[in-house]
Amino acid sequence: MKLEIRNLSFSYDGRRKVLDGLSLSADEGQFICLLGRNGAGKTTLFRTLLGTLRKKEGEILTDGDDLSKLSARERAGRIAYIPQESSQSFSYTVLNAVLMGTTNRISTLASPGEKEVNTAIEALRRFGIEALKDRKTDSLSGGERQLVLCARAVSQNARILLFDEPTSSLDWANQIRTLSLIRSLTREGYLAIVSTHNVQDALNYADRIVLLDRGRIVSDSTPAELAENSALADFYSLPLTIKRVDDTYVCIPEL
Amino acid sequence: MADERFTGRWKFMQAHPVLPFLILFILVFFLSFASGRYPVDPVTLVKVLVSRIADIPQTWPDQAETVIFRIRLPRVLIGALIGCGLSLSGLVYQGIFQNPMVSPDVLGSTSGSAFGSAVALLLGLGYTSIFSISFLFGLLSVGLVVFISHRVRGNQVLTLVLTGMMISFLFNSMLSYVKLVSDTDDVLPQITYYLIGSLNSTRTSDLIACAFFIIIPAVVIYLIRWPLNVITTGDEEASSLGINTKVIRLTAILCATLMTSASTAAAGMIGWVGLIVPHLVRMLIGCDYRFSIPATALLGSAFLMFTDMLSRILTTSEIPIGILTSFIGSPFFLYLIIREGRKT
Numbered sequence: 205m206k207l208e209i210r211n212l213s214f215s216y217d218g219r220r221k222v223l224d225g226l227s228l229s230a231d232e233g234q235f236i237c238l239l240g241r242n243g244a245g246k247t248t249l250f251r252t253l254l255g256t257l258r259k260k261e262g263e264i265l266t267d268g269d270d271l272s273k274l275s276a277r278e279r280a281g282r283i284a285y286i287p288q289e290s291s292q293s294f295s296y297t298v299l300n301a302v303l304m305g306t307t308n309r310i311s312t313l314a315s316p317g318e319k320e321v322n323t324a325i326e327a328l329r330r331f332g333i334e335a336l337k338d339r340k341t342d343s344l345s346g347g348e349r350q351l352v353l354c355a356r357a358v359s360q361n362a363r364i365l366l367f368d369e370p371t372s373s374l375d376w377a378n379q380i381r382t383l384s385l386i387r388s389l390t391r392e393g394y395l396a397i398v399s400t401h402n403v404q405d406a407l408n409y410a411d412r413i414v415l416l417d418r419g420r421i422v423s424d425s426t427p428a429e430l431a432e433n434s435a436l437a438d439f440y441s442l443p444l445t446i447k448r449v450d451d452t453y454v455c456i457p458e459l
Numbered sequence: 460m461a462d463e464r465f466t467g468r469w470k471f472m473q474a475h476p477v478l479p480f481l482i483l484f485i486l487v488f489f490l491s492f493a494s495g496r497y498p499v500d501p502v503t504l505v506k507v508l509v510s511r512i513a514d515i516p517q518t519w520p521d522q523a524e525t526v527i528f529r530i531r532l533p534r535v536l537i538g539a540l541i542g543c544g545l546s547l548s549g550l551v552y553q554g555i556f557q558n559p560m561v562s563p564d565v566l567g568s569t570s571g572s573a574f575g576s577a578v579a580l581l582l583g584l585g586y587t588s589i590f591s592i593s594f595l596f597g598l599l600s601v602g603l604v605v606f607i608s609h610r611v612r613g614n615q616v617l618t619l620v621l622t623g624m625m626i627s628f629l630f631n632s633m634l635s636y637v638k639l640v641s642d643t644d645d646v647l648p649q650i651t652y653y654l655i656g657s658l659n660s661t662r663t664s665d666l667i668a669c670a671f672f673i674i675i676p677a678v679v680i681y682l683i684r685w686p687l688n689v690i691t692t693g694d695e696e697a698s699s700l701g702i703n704t705k706v707i708r709l710t711a712i713l714c715a716t717l718m719t720s721a722s723t724a725a726a727g728m729i730g731w732v733g734l735i736v737p738h739l740v741r742m743l744i745g746c747d748y749r750f751s752i753p754a755t756a757l758l759g760s761a762f763l764m765f766t767d768m769l770s771r772i773l774t775t776s777e778i779p780i781g782i783l784t785s786f787i788g789s790p791f792f793l794y795l796i797i798r799e800g801r802k803t
Contacts, residue, residue: 255698283699300688313682
């Protein structure tokens with residue numbers, strides 16, 4: 205599935221533009237990392253893609269269809285959202301949490317049936333967490349919760365996945381696992397757009413790195429291109445060196 | 460062996476989580492008839508009820524029939540309906556505001572209804588008018604909250620709760636003014652007694668109105684049980700999962716408001732039921748609305764029937780039910796605070 209964002213602008217107060225003429229084109233199978241300081245517009249961009257914020261100007265197209273003309277249900281069939289941390293005020297079993305991913309395919313007045321349960325179990329099996337299906341989500345570790353949210357996104361049948369800082373609350377091992385998981389999903393044809401603050405992870409896992417500043421894209425390059433120019437150092441106003449050790453990029457700030 | 464039997468029972472309970480609540484409801488229903496000034500034993504009760512639909516020989520005194528149909532049944536049924544309505548409202552509000560500590564009066568329907576009934580009492584209107592005005596003011600207060608909050612940008616949930624608080628304060632201050640100008644010998648005691656909350660003065664017309672304004676919204680709430688589950692994840696996630704959050708929230712608010720306003724209009728301000736019953740249900744069977752809706756309806760009904768029974772039998776002069784629910788609810792709420800504190 206192809207995502208096309210053209211001249212997208214958004215403002216909360218009608219004066220300061222949080223997104224300012226942003227354009228981005230992405231194809232299936234790509235792993236795109238969004239880097240930007242706090243307030244750069246990453247969350248606003250996600251909210252606009254999800255339809256929780258209405259764009260002021262511009263167009264968002266998925267496979268040529270204007271996203272603003274699709275219903276919430278149709279949009280959910282195209283774009284899935286994996287939040288940083290899901291609400292824990294009400295805790296459900298893992299199976300029910302993943303079943304929520306099938307909501308876009310059942311009637312508003314119906315509950316998930318056997319077919320949806322099978323889809324959810326298949327998604328759980330795929331991420332190796334079928335054994336957790338009867339556990340409550342508030343009893344899971346951060347890494348397990350992330351897997352549940354990924355399973356939910358997969359059972360949603362959407363091909364565009366938006367990850368909001370997926371590794372920020374995870375330990376190092378789970379950060380690596382989560383990023384590898386996202387990469388394996390993109391190899392299956394999913395388009396993953398991942399917002400992150402971790403430059404090194406972006407360099408090592410992404411196909412493209414988009415630098416966002418005050419609602420504008422200031423750079424859209426491959427990790428190899430970024431490693432060779434000074435865009436990152438200029439972007440963060442921080443002298444840094446990017447070295448390649450074997451197949452891994454290492455970003456060293458010069459403090 | 461004992462373990463196997465326990466596991467078997469546990470699996471049965473997991474497969475039928477609503478069943479214990481249904482059994483409890485039936486038990487309390489019969490207990491409500493068997494206690495009080497004119498006790499009716501369960502066998503007689505069943506026979507009298509069956510006699511209305513089938514031809515069976517009369518083995519009970521005429522008095523039992525009068526007690527059942529004229530006195531006890533309307534009161535037990537209205538208690539069950541109000542308990543169901545208030546508890547379901549609490550369950551719904553807690554879910555759509557993603558806050559398990561929210562009670563049915565969060566959007567001001569109780570304060571609006573209380574003000575409406577006080578005005579009707581001040582004007583010396585008849586019983587039907589008191590119910591109608593109280594009900595309409597309950598709807599008006601929530602209508603105002605929804606109307607104002609939709610004109611405010613930003614977090615919809617927070618705006619709704621804050622606007623609800625302000626509208627409640629407004630109606631409470633107007634209620635205080637009505638009390639101030641009321642006749643202290645006649646109207647003021649009536650208003651005070653009404654506001655405490657009691658099933659003592661409810662009538663058959665209340666039963667019909669409550670049945671209409673509680674059962675229909677309850678059915679609608681049950682129909683949107685799955686979207687209600689999804690909406691507890693928050694607006695952003697629910698919307699990304701395909702839920703039209705605005706439509707579901709408005710439907711849920713409308714249904715919960717109808718139930719709360721009808722309950723308050725019929726029996727005054729009965730607090731705590733809408734807070735503690737949904738909590739208990741979640742503690743016992745979890746959050747899933749597919750099961751918690753019927754379980755809450757049954758437990759809320761059983762709880763209010765039981766409390767009403769206590770209010771009738773504890774002392775010779777009846778204790779208003781609102782006092783008893785607060786008496787039970789406050790310690791339970793303290794227990795919840797301590798429990799939540801231990802968890803964190």
